Amino acid sequence: MALRRKRRKFGSTMGWTLGWIATALVLFSLADMVGTIILKGVASFRWNMLWTVTSGEAGGLENAILGTFELIIISIILAGPLGVLGGIFTSEFASKPVAKTIRFLTEVLSGVPSIVIGYFGYLLMVLQWGWGFSPIAGGIALTIIMLPYILRNTEASLQQVPLSLREAAWGLGMTRFQAVYKVIWRPAAGGMATGILMAIAIGMGETAPLLYTAGWSSLNPTWQLTHHQLGYLTYIVWTYIDMPYTASHQLAYSAAFVLLVIVLVINIAVRALVTRPSLRR
Amino acid sequence: MRKVSSASKNADRVFRVATGVAASSPVVFLVVIALIVLVQAIPSMKFNGWHFIYGIQWNMGNLYGALEHKNGVTAAAGASYAALPFIVGTLASSIIAILIAIPISMFTALILAYRVRGVLQWILSILVELLAGIPSVVIGLWGIITLAPWVRDNLAVWLSHLGPVVPYLRGPVGTGLGLLSSGLVLAIMIVPIITATTRDLLMQVPILYREGGIGLGMTTWEVVRYICMPFIRDGFVGALALGWGRAMGETMAVLMVSGSAMNLLPHNLYSPISTMAAVIADQLDSALTDASQMAVHALAELALILMVLTLLTNFLARWLVTRTGRRRSTKAGVAA
Numbered sequence A: 001m002a003l004r005r006k007r008r009k010f011g012s013t014m015g016w017t018l019g020w021i022a023t024a025l026v027l028f029s030l031a032d033m034v035g036t037i038i039l040k041g042v043a044s045f046r047w048n049m050l051w052t053v054t055s056g057e058a059g060g061l062e063n064a065i066l067g068t069f070e071l072i073i074i075s076i077i078l079a080g081p082l083g084v085l086g087g088i089f090t091s092e093f094a095s096k097p098v099a100k101t102i103r104f105l106t107e108v109l110s111g112v113p114s115i116v117i118g119y120f121g122y123l124l125m126v127l128q129w130g131w132g133f134s135p136i137a138g139g140i141a142l143t144i145i146m147l148p149y150i151l152r153n154t155e156a157s158l159q160q161v162p163l164s165l166r167e168a169a170w171g172l173g174m175t176r177f178q179a180v181y182k183v184i185w186r187p188a189a190g191g192m193a194t195g196i197l198m199a200i201a202i203g204m205g206e207t208a209p210l211l212y213t214a215g216w217s218s219l220n221p222t223w224q225l226t227h228h229q230l231g232y233l234t235y236i237v238w239t240y241i242d243m244p245y246t247a248s249h250q251l252a253y254s255a256a257f258v259l260l261v262i263v264l265v266i267n268i269a270v271r272a273l274v275t276r277p278s279l280r281r
Numbered sequence B: 001m002r003k004v005s006s007a008s009k010n011a012d013r014v015f016r017v018a019t020g021v022a023a024s025s026p027v028v029f030l031v032v033i034a035l036i037v038l039v040q041a042i043p044s045m046k047f048n049g050w051h052f053i054y055g056i057q058w059n060m061g062n063l064y065g066a067l068e069h070k071n072g073v074t075a076a077a078g079a080s081y082a083a084l085p086f087i088v089g090t091l092a093s094s095i096i097a098i099l100i101a102i103p104i105s106m107f108t109a110l111i112l113a114y115r116v117r118g119v120l121q122w123i124l125s126i127l128v129e130l131l132a133g134i135p136s137v138v139i140g141l142w143g144i145i146t147l148a149p150w151v152r153d154n155l156a157v158w159l160s161h162l163g164p165v166v167p168y169l170r171g172p173v174g175t176g177l178g179l180l181s182s183g184l185v186l187a188i189m190i191v192p193i194i195t196a197t198t199r200d201l202l203m204q205v206p207i208l209y210r211e212g213g214i215g216l217g218m219t220t221w222e223v224v225r226y227i228c229m230p231f232i233r234d235g236f237v238g239a240l241a242l243g244w245g246r247a248m249g250e251t252m253a254v255l256m257v258s259g260s261a262m263n264l265l266p267h268n269l270y271s272p273i274s275t276m277a278a279v280i281a282d283q284l285d286s287a288l289t290d291a292s293q294m295a296v297h298a299l300a301e302l303a304l305i306l307m308v309l310t311l312l313t314n315f316l317a318r319w320l321v322t323r324t325g326r327r328r329s330t331k332a333g334v335a336a
Helices: A002-044 A048-049 A061-093 A096-111 A115-127 A135-160 A163-173 A174-203 A235-239 A247-274 B006-048 B084-115 B118-133 B136-160 B178-205 B207-215 B220-249 B252-256 B276-282 B282-287 B293-333
Strands: B062-070 B073-077
Touching: A002 B062, A002 B073, A002 B084, A002 B118, A002 B136, A002 B178, A002 B207, A002 B220, A002 B252, A048 B006, A048 B084, A061 A135, A061 A174, A061 B006, A061 B293, A096 A135, A096 B006, A096 B220, A096 B293, A115 A135, A115 B006, A115 B062, A115 B220, A135 A174, A135 B006, A163 A174, A174 A235, A174 B006, A174 B118, A174 B136, A235 A247, A235 B118, A235 B136, A235 B252, A247 B136, A247 B207, A247 B282, B006 B073, B006 B293, B073 B293, B084 B118, B084 B178, B084 B276, B084 B293, B118 B178, B136 B178, B136 B252, B178 B220, B178 B252, B207 B220, B220 B293, B252 B276, B282 B293
Parallel strands: none
Antiparallel strands: B062 B073
């Protein structure tokens, strides 16, 4: 008996030890990744990169940063309303089976590989519609990436609003629309904002959907929407690390650094504000 | 009682239609993507036939020579497209990633769900989720400057000692850019997804079941092993399928560390490979330069295969994950 008890205890300790080792491994890869990029980034980042454009083998990041912002603005203008309104419909108006179908298909859309979305954009918008590599094609490709996140977050945060609040609003004689825009959206606003911010972070980090839609340009973007290639940060990381020059590598590190800092700040801020333990459940 | 004015009734109707249109947009996008990719793939299907799936050579032909006509479609002379190396590369790298990710994410999820609580649980969960938020090019960059050299100098050298036992582990270990590195990078990208899903599933296990196990004198680990894991089994498999779909569709990180092999099947764990997603991204120039447009169609067929594969795994995953959730909700009624 004593031997058996010892064996079981040993098994338990072993199991949990493996658990802690796995957790440590995950945290270590995160730390190593963030640490490496930040160290390399700080060592190679120059402030004047922010106001010079990319040229040949090095230069700055101005065009890429502005281009990334332009793409994000276009895609959020499209994906924001679509996602929020879609989420409202799924949560407030749709019958149960319809809501379930929308939810399912939204999940499926978010599972489509981003390169397929990019290539689709190339086939339809760049070639068929003849827009050429352009901000609007890239923006629409990003829209498709972002839409599921915004829609799902909006819907989930609306579902958290208690039914009694709706009943009170309807009891006052409000139509469903009035109930949504005067009452129900208020407690859910934080969740919706979270969805949009997370979608921005995801969109900033995407490369694959843009390769075939936005093209690349070392000039600063203008607001011309079609037939005008534009640069973006992730492209610099991808191409300049492959060049044989130190200056190009430094530019790639700096671009990755800028990108990582923005994305991490958004991520940490959102999660820290929204999922604080005291506010959970 | 005052009647609802017709203006607000109209506003209600307009709003309902507008939200309905917005809610149908994911469906529209999905259908349009599938249709466009399918239609554009048809010339390539006609030109290459089934050879596309089992052939090895991806050859654009002579781009400056005459055009060739075959099966009613036009392509550059000598062109022949076949995707087997990319299909193999996609499957091999994603399976390696899943094999690595299964134990790591399962154990991490157990720790997150049962061993830490309060602020620590919150912080650890955020950190794991942060890993999912890191852009894939940044992970690829890290793969090039840190992971690949480490694989080349340490991991691969060590694994190749096992070569006499397992033929696929035999050297040469190459440059570090290849199948093994791709698998590792993919594992890092899918671990947070699988972990977060599994953690949520584990938290759904009714506390009474676990307490019952403890009451029977089980150790905490035995409770996990014999009560919690069987309870979430379907959901866990679903989470794995979710991660697998993600791994097959991942582009940039793999493209940066895969070694971009063309026309070459991997012969050991360290061979350079290319995945379907990576090759689509990599062949941008060829799509631009082929006057007959056959390269564009061939890439579309590749995208179609990739999309079908990932959609299938996604369907499977969603079905399995929601099934566990439903079982919980019926049983929770007993607990409450």
